[in-house]
Structure formats: structure tokens, C-alpha cells
Amino acid sequence: MDSKVVLEQLKGMLTVDQINTDQDDLYDAAADRYKKYAKARKVLNVPSPIAIVYPKDTQEVSMLLSYCNEHGINVIPRGGKTATEGGLENWKELTIVIDALHLDSICKIDTYNSQATVQAGVPLQVLEDELRKVGYTTGHSPQSKPVAKYGGLVATRSIGQFSTLYGGIEDMVVGLECVFPDGQISRIKNVSRRAGGPDIRHIAIGNEGALCYITEVTVKIFRYFPENNKFLGYLVKDVETGIKVLREVIVNGFRPSVARTYSPEDAAQHFYHFYENSCVLLFMAEGPKGIVSATVNAIEEAVETYKDGIIKQVDSQLIEDWFNHLNWSQQDIDDEMLGMIDNDSHAGYTTEISADWETIPKIYDAVMERVRNEFERAEDLTMLGGHSSHSYLNGTNMYFVYNYKILCEPEDELIIYHHPIQRIIVEETLKAGGSMCHHHGIGKYRSEWTREEHGSAYYMLEKLKQAFDPNGIMNYGTIFPQEEGMKYIQ
Amino acid sequence: MKIICVVKFVPDVDNFTYDHEKHIIIRENSRMMVNPDDACAIGFALKMKQRSPDTSIEVVTMAPESVLPLVEDILRVGVDTATIISDRLYAGSDTYATSRVLSRYLSGATYDTILTGSHAIDGDTSHVPSQIACLLDLNHMSYISRIDESSFSSSLARFEVESEQAVSSYEIQMPAILGLTRASGYRLPYVRYKNLNMDVSDRVTVIHNDVLCFDESEVGLTGSRTKVVGTHVKTYKNRSHHVVTTDQEGIDTVYRFLKDKQFI
């Protein structure tokens, strides 16, 4: 189908101000933060979508999806645009971005039942601010909090800095509404728990826009006791010691909201003023007083248990101050963009993986070893490190962080620098039995390994795609590997 | 049109090491790169080649042969040929001796113009372009922040020079030596991924003293007119990290500090 015809037909379905064909906006919509450098330098190698549309309600989403489904038009669902793995990147000539801009109402805040219902385009920060007024919190605080929106957060299985206490978004979602390519609107009701067959919330949560369009979600909300917050920080000898202390605290049944271990290289990025070239281990305990003091005690006991690996305790004020300056803002993102235009550099990349307690340090060491020895541009690295920031009863994550001098043309940056490092991290993780995608989603660039990530269970994933999106119009190339898209990867 | 770009390879000043006993820069450990101003000269030449494809560009450098991979990368972005002037006799040459070596090569080369940088980030004497101009009896100007591309020809160049106070326009008769600055914004591109392993070995010539025929006394340390007899490295001291408040005592501490360091 011809893009002109599609645009004409869209005009029949929506008002003029709901259809955006501004060239700059379309260019912006062609890629997300994955190709940020090429994008800033105006050398993107992927096509721009033909329009960004802004439906006003679920019915319009349904109408748009069934239209696209019928005509084989690729659809990219979009929220706050903070995707980092290519989930919002466009690989098709005929693509429409469906932006949740106008799905922006907070439907209900229900403190008695501890739940709130919002439309997909409500920014997390907006709900958080509303909840704070009534003494509650979402408990969700990814770095993208000031920008990210609920539809995107749920669709990507987002996680926040307080996950050790509150869980990831999947632990918060009570029910939701979503629309499938054939126009079917499904509402999953909000109940405390049920045994009604498989938990179908998880078909929508984390679908990355490759199965359905999430229009509304209901999440748990939590009483908030900021006055009780306590911060603890330590310098430790190595990553492994830090992770052992994290484990000790968690397996004893305690849930600090923040529990992290940073490698020295990564610590330098955040704590250059006190890290003294060592690893940094830090905690934040929150909640009612009794829980906070019990948690603090437990942390101190765990630290005592591993005292041989602890260098010293740091002033908790330093941790609190760092914490208060943690989140990105839209300004940070815009600024990085400006910086990339002016300088041959950006703020670096990350690859986040997870595994059980005993495997994580092994993956970390193997990755460091391989990058240093195999990565051809190792001498251009300005930073290679990582931190563990989300812990669970059976394991934790590792957030590999790296940056480099970009000594190549912007078109070649990913293939020369990011891909080889990412490949090493993913290979080592999968080899050790971990997951290559702890919380950013698979997006497009890790779809190369989706089959390997899921192994024999990929069968289940693939059947979902076949069942819900038989025409393959939902976010082409995301999660599900596409031979044709490889030209954008290699 | 034939353009010769005279360039220098310099250590990445941000990460260099220095042998305090021998007073030489340990170049093996620090990454070498094309001097940034000189890279602008190549960048401009490549731009002119884009405008008129019959332009040919030769890069000339006096350097140890170990710069070969870096020179090859310059050939992989569109420069036609490269000449490395290298001989152990030339090691330790100051700007005077270096200018003489380069000039002897250039006096036998054909060119319509010579492009180079204004400053080098290592020595930063800016002597070599002026001294080559003197030896080859060429017109010369440095600190060029913009060249008018459309009027650039083998007989004339128009350009701007930016200083702190003003932007001046000049016309120069060719052949001439033009020294660019980073303010010009001309960029030496990086080698594209697909060309990283392009074989360019047939376009590099390495010239030794058997071609230029200097007497041993004319070049290197003995042929130089200046020598480095000592160095003093600026080091980051441990900051005293003295904490005061804004009371008069604190202000006096700051005042004394500023006075001590001659800011007042």
C-alpha cells in the first residue's frame, strides 16, 4: 500500500491534529536511544515512519489497529520514548507510530484498596506526585521516572530502584486493558489473587508492543514513610564481597528498598568524591519505623559477617545526597543529544543481565576478562564496569556499564563499539544460564538471541505471536527475530 | 590541483608519559594521533577533492616508521598518497632541523599549495610552517579559521583569520602554505567500518636519508639549534581540602589563599 493512501485514509478516521507528519518528528520516531549517536548526527540508516498518530481513547486504538492489521501496516506503540534497546526503532517502510499522548487521565486513585488506575499515557511522575499528596507512592522509580509513561513501563517489564522492596512492574500490575491487532479489546479485571487458569496479565506485561497495545493499567500503591528512610554505604574490596552481603541481607528475609554493589569503575561515575578506587555497597531502608530499624540491623549484621571484605563505612549523608540526584530528566536526555552533536562522545551504554547468586560474579569476571582481551577497541574504552542493583531471593542482576571514545564515523559506532561488547555480555550470560535481558526488554538488537534466551520455551512465545498477531504488524523486529531486519544489525 | 598536507603525529596529550631522565616523551605508551590542527588541513583538502575530483592529495610527515598504521588510515579516507620521512639520524631534531628536512623533500615535490595546521598540541612552537615557508620562499599564513572554498585555486586563496579581537580576511598568492586551526571545523573523517582493512600499502612511500642526503651533523640533535635540558612536570597535588565557613575567619583564609597564589 502507498503511504499517501494510508495518510488519506487516516484522515478519515482521526482529526487533523491527531496525525503528525512533521519531518523532524518522524525522524525522531525512527529510532530510540539505542541509535542515539547516529540519530543525533543525522545519519540514521532506518526508515522514518509515515505518521505518528494520537488516539483519544481505546476505541480509536482498536480502530487503528484493525485498519493496520487489514492492510499490513507496521505499528509501533509508543509512550514516553525512553526505550534503550531499539523497541521504538522502525524497520519497515510503511509504519505508523501510535503514541499514547492523549491517553493521559488518571482514572482512579483508591487508597483504601491500595490501587490506582491510569491510562497508558500517564507519566509515572504524574501519578507519583498525585499519590504523594495522599501519603502514598507507586513504589516504582526507574531512572526514567520523570519521562516514562505507564503504557511503556508495563509493556517493557520495567523495574525501578526500589524493586527489592516493591518488586518490578509485574508485581505491581493488578489488571489492565489492552487491544489486539484484530481490534479486540480485552480487560483483565482487578482482583487480589485468583486461580483462573494461567495468569494472562503476563501476555500483555512485557509484550513490547509486539502482541498488543496496552491502553490502561491498574497498579498497587503503597503507604509512604519518607521520614523513616535510612541510608547506609560501605567501601568493599571486590564485587563478589558486595554481592555476598546483598545475598546475606536478602536471604535472611529483609527487603531494603535499594541494595546495590558497584564495581570501582562504575562507582567512579557516581561516587568519585568518596569511592577511593574501591567497590561501593549501599542500601536504603524504608517503610514503617520498626521495619526500617530491623532492616538496618540486618544490614549491619551482614556487613559484620563479611567484615574481612569491607574497607570502611561511608557517611550516610553521601549516599542520601547521591540518591537525591539520581533520576534523568527530559533535560538530561536533550542535553546528551546536544552533547553528541557537539562532541564525539555520548553518555555510554548499558547491558543488564540476571542470574542466580553464585553465577553472577562468574559472569561478571568472564565478561571483564573477555572484553579486555577480545574487544578490538579496548584501548578506546573510557569505562567498563557494572553494578548489581536489583536483588531477589535466588539471585540478582548485573548492570554492565561502558563508555568509550568514539573514534569512528557515527554510522559505524554501534558495529565497532557497542555490538561487540554487548555480544560478549550476552554470550557469557546465556552460556552460564542467566538471562540476557533483566529489565530493558529485548528490543530489536537482542532479538538475535531470543531463541537462545528462551530455549525450548520459545515455542510458547512464538505461538503467542502467531495467535495474537498473525499478520505480523505489531512492532516488526521486536522480541521476535526477523531475517530481513538483520541488515540493520550488522 | 595537487595539495600537499604536511602533518605531525603527536601523542594524545591527555594520556602521555614522559621519561624524566632522558627528557623524552615515551611515545610507545601513549596513543599517537594526527595533530588536531593538521587533521583540519586534511579535512579541508578532502573537501576540495569532493568539489573537484581531479584534486590529488599527498600527506607528508616526518615521523618514526611506527606511524605507518595511522598514515594508512588517512589513505583509507580518500587521501591519494602519503610520504613518511623517517631516518634514525633525524631523531631528536628541533624545529629548525625538522623544517630543513621537510623543506628538502618538498623542494623536490610538485604541489599547488601546502596545507598544514597552525599549532601542534605537543611542542606548540608553531615554527615549522613559517620556517618551511622561509626555506621554500613561499607565502604563508596561519591561524586560518575559514577558507573560501569556491575561490580556492592554484593561483589564489581567500580566507579568514580569527583572533581574540577580530576576524580578518586575507588574499594570498599561491603557491603558499596555509595553516588551519580547529576553529575551521574541517574534520578528518574516521575510516569507515567496511574500509578498515583496505590494502593501501602501495600508496605509502617511506623516505630515508639516502634520498635526502643530509650530513649527520645537519640533522637530529647535532643539527638542532636548541635542546631540551630539563623538564618539570606539573603534577596534581593532593588538594588540601580545607573546610571553612563564611565567617570573617573563613573569608580571610580564602583571601590569603588567593593572595598567596597571586590572584590578588
Add this chain to the structure above:
Amino acid sequence: MKRILIYIEQHHEQEGLDLLETARQIYQEEPYETYALVLKSQYDALKGIFDVIVDLSEECLQEYEMRAISEVCYQLHKSYHFDAILFPATSWGRLIAPRVAMMLDTGLVADVTDIAHGEHGLELIRPAYSGRIMASIQITGDGPMMLSVRPGVFSYTQHKKAATQIRIPQDLRYRTGGLKETGRKEKHSEYDIRESDVLISGGGGVERYFHELRPLAELLGGHVSASRAIVDKGVADRNVQVGQSGKTVNPRLYIALGINGALQHIEGLRNVDYIISVNTNKYAPICSLSDIVVEGDAYTFIHRLIDTIHKEKGYEGH
């Protein structure tokens, strides 16, 4: 008696005069004669100070006629046999001096910032590697010795009363042409924080009184810069922003007022000799990098420091 030729650049007479101090440090107690070479006839400031003024105003040379000027220098040397030829390391000085040195087959040291008399004799000190090292250079060969001297580091304060001879050289032979200035646009008085020796920098903590920084900057001979926090708020202009998304600066003194000091900001500080930070929070990261941490309000700090400087200055004046 030693003879020293000093090149006087138009509109930079003071830089030329200051080279007399360089000459004094080179020859110390030895007797010497000083020659000033001037292109244009406005040289009243030099009269009574130099022994000889060589006046080229009849030749009508432009300062950019480097070939001609160096040929003149060459011929003057052939008549006077100078022991030293000094240029200010201004743009033109740094272009002419190397030509003269090459014509005279002599050694030239660029951008000299200090003179030392070491065990091997005279050593000329100059920065290299963007100021990361200071190199001591000796001139070998038969001379004359040639220097270009960084403006502003030597300062001539004596006012020797000498009878100055004015000499107008005759029969100079030189070639002009080849390079011609065709236009000149004066720039506005914008400053570039990358060139500043002293930066008074404001962050989020001084949002309401950022304009108060300027008097302090002027008093310390520096300029005002800012962190991203207040650039984003539109209080400070983006071209004075220090940091990863702004400019990399290398002043000798950096006073950080109300700046937290995230790594992105610190990335913009390279080769800063001294940092003073003023912050209500002494745990702010930038404090760890500072020579002096002033815990408190930047507004009070600025005013008290300005008062103190004025008071002390007044005292010294009496």
C-alpha cells in the same frame, strides 16, 4: 656590550616594553644596549627607555608582511650583530620570529615564560604538551639567541631614563606582496571561558543572584561561567556552561559557587590548578576536589570576599 633587538608590535607596545624585563633577566648585571624595532611612528611610550629605536615608519610596512619584516630584521642584524632578538609571542610575533631564525640559521625558543640560570648556563623555560610540562631549553649554535616571549608573564616596572637615539635605516631591501588583508571585522567583547585564567562559576545554588558573580570575577581578573543546572533554567547563557555538554576549561583558579559537581560537570574541568568551592552542603561531590571548601551561602561569601579585597587594597594604598 651586548645588543638586544626587541620587536614592537603595533598596539602592543607594553608587551614590547615588558621584554626589557626578559632581557634584564637574561643578562642580569652584564651591560647591554636595547634596540626597539617599530613599524609605525607612534612610539612615545618607548622613548627614554630604549637606547635605540629603529623606526621603519617610512617603509610603510603592514604587520602581516612577514617576509618583508623578517628580511628587515635580517639586514639589521647584519649591521648591528645583535646578541639576542626578542619577539612578543603574539600571533604576528610567533609568525615572524621563526622566519628570522631560519634566515640567521639560529635557534629560537617559542613562548618563553621564565628565565633560569642553571649549571649549564642560560635556560629558557616554556610550557609544552598543553602546559602539562615545563621544558628548559638551551640555545646551541653561534646565535644570536632568539626568543618569543609569552605576553603578560614578564613585567617591566623600572623607568630607566636614557637618551634614546632614533635611527631610520636606509637602503633596506625586502620584498612585499603575496599576502593582503582585505577586510577586518572587530568582534564583540564576548569572552571564551576556555581562555580564562580565573573562572567564577555558579550552579543551582546561586540561581537567584547569578549576576552577583560578575563583580567578583572582574576583581580577580576572570570571567563568569556556570553549571548546567542554571543554564537549563535560562539564568546563564549556554556558551559559558562548563561540563560534558558544555565546554572544557582549564583555568588556574576555579571558584564553584553553589555547584553540586556531578561527574558531567567535573568532566569539563581539566588542568585546573586551584578549586575553591562554596556550598551549603559540604558533602557536595565538588567539595572533595577543592583546595578550600567554604561551607555556607554563596551570596554571603561573594559580598564578604569582595569587601575584604577592597579593604585590604585600600590599606595597601596608604
